Amino acid sequence: MRARAHPLATIELDPETYGGALMPFIAAYVPGHAGVSEADAKTWVAAQRALGERGEYYFAVTQFCFTAVKPS
Numbered sequence: 005m006r007a008r009a010h011p012l013a014t015i016e017l018d019p020e021t022y023g024g025a026l027m028p029f030i031a032a033y034v035p036g037h038a039g040v041s042e043a044d045a046k047t048w049v050a051a052q053r054a055l056g057e058r059g060e061y062y063f064a065v066t067q068f069c070f071t072a073v074k075p076s
Contacts, residue, residue: 005072013064017056023063027052 014021031049035042055061 005070008069010067010069011064012067013062015059015062017052017061017063021063022065 012022014023016024017027018024027049031045034040034048035045052061
């Protein structure tokens with residue numbers, strides 16, 4: 005088996021970046037989970053946009069890709 009890490013980071017809130025593209029999906033998913041309301045999600049999106057406007061936005065994530073070979 006092999007594992008590879010792919011770190012992704014950005015300091016700009018741009019829908020063309022991974023973090024910017026994920027934001028609408030996160031906002032749609034979290035309401036109803038762990039006590040998060042739709043209003044909470046909208047507040048979070050607004051806060052991210054405000055950070056972006058002030059040049060203070062930051063997003064980072066590490067994706068892991070695994071490959072394996074099935075024994076014959």
